[in-house]
Amino acid sequence: MASVVQVSGVTVAFGGLRALRGVDLDIAQGERLAVIGPNGAGKTTLFNVIAGDITPTTGTVIIRGQDCTHRPSRHRPRLGLARTYQKARAFAGLTVRENVYLALAGHRGRHRALWRSRADRAMRVQAAEVAERVWLSRHVDAVAGELAHGQRRQLELAMAIATEPDVLLLDEPASGLSRGERERLVELLESFDERLTLLLIEHDMDVAFRIAQRVVVMADGEQITAGTPEQIRTEPHVHQIYLGTEAAA
Numbered sequence: 001m002a003s004v005v006q007v008s009g010v011t012v013a014f015g016g017l018r019a020l021r022g023v024d025l026d027i028a029q030g031e032r033l034a035v036i037g038p039n040g041a042g043k044t045t046l047f048n049v050i051a052g053d054i055t056p057t058t059g060t061v062i063i064r065g066q067d068c069t070h071r072p073s074r075h076r077p078r079l080g081l082a083r084t085y086q087k088a089r090a091f092a093g094l095t096v097r098e099n100v101y102l103a104l105a106g107h108r109g110r111h112r113a114l115w116r117s118r119a120d121r122a123m124r125v126q127a128a129e130v131a132e133r134v135w136l137s138r139h140v141d142a143v144a145g146e147l148a149h150g151q152r153r154q155l156e157l158a159m160a161i162a163t164e165p166d167v168l169l170l171d172e173p174a175s176g177l178s179r180g181e182r183e184r185l186v187e188l189l190e191s192f193d194e195r196l197t198l199l200l201i202e203h204d205m206d207v208a209f210r211i212a213q214r215v216v217v218m219a220d221g222e223q224i225t226a227g228t229p230e231q232i233r234t235e236p237h238v239h240q241i242y243l244g245t246e247a248a249a
């Protein structure tokens, strides 16, 4: 299977601190990959390097064959990459449809004079279709600020998939969700087209293990091990590093 994302020898230094120390990561088309690890392991830094928000100190990032190491995040959508954020990005005063509409319009670079154009009607329909794909069809005209926490996360997903990405980067999608909402999130992500590549960083091991086909474990800026959720779950080394540190935290 062809790689869609290739991270090679990536190091990130924040002053004297090396947040990443020569990380290599290949993500195949359609793969579902979770990166886990204790606090400070470098997960967010790696995520931000792939998303284009941090330029690595050394190493390369290739996305769909193109060297993106020094390209800023705004180039990523053109290459089929989209991401979600831990902090809500939706406008609280706008409806679900309006928020998705803006994500669609932003992607197409057509902010101005849209509401009056004929394309406007088509895009409003499309926005509702995207909302349906994240199970928000009953809430298309609800104001984002009034949605439950889990529904708001669904809206964030809708805004990310509105651009029809090939690769979706999920930044701790389950954080702050109730058990029921987490369950729904897992089912929703499982319902996405299997050709969509998913990379998530996640604190909730249960969510990570259920969504991912491959789990990469990081600690101290390095990849410690990788394997299927079953392999990682039973690896004593991982328990020591991950759970040991968590328990001490």
Ligand SMILES: Nc1ncnc2c1ncn2[C@@H]1O[C@H](COP(=O)(O)OP(=O)(O)OP(=O)(O)O)[C@@H](O)[C@H]1O
Pocket: 014, 017, 018, 019, 037, 038, 039, 040, 041, 042, 043, 044, 045, 046
């Ligand atoms: N902008 C920054 N400036 C300085 N140090 C940073 C910066 N961002 C991260 N770090 C440091 O880099 C290391 C890796 O941080 P990172 O946030 O990538 O880890 P993480 O695995 O995502 O942790 P967490 O699970 O707590 O979010 C940490 O020691 C952190 O303090």
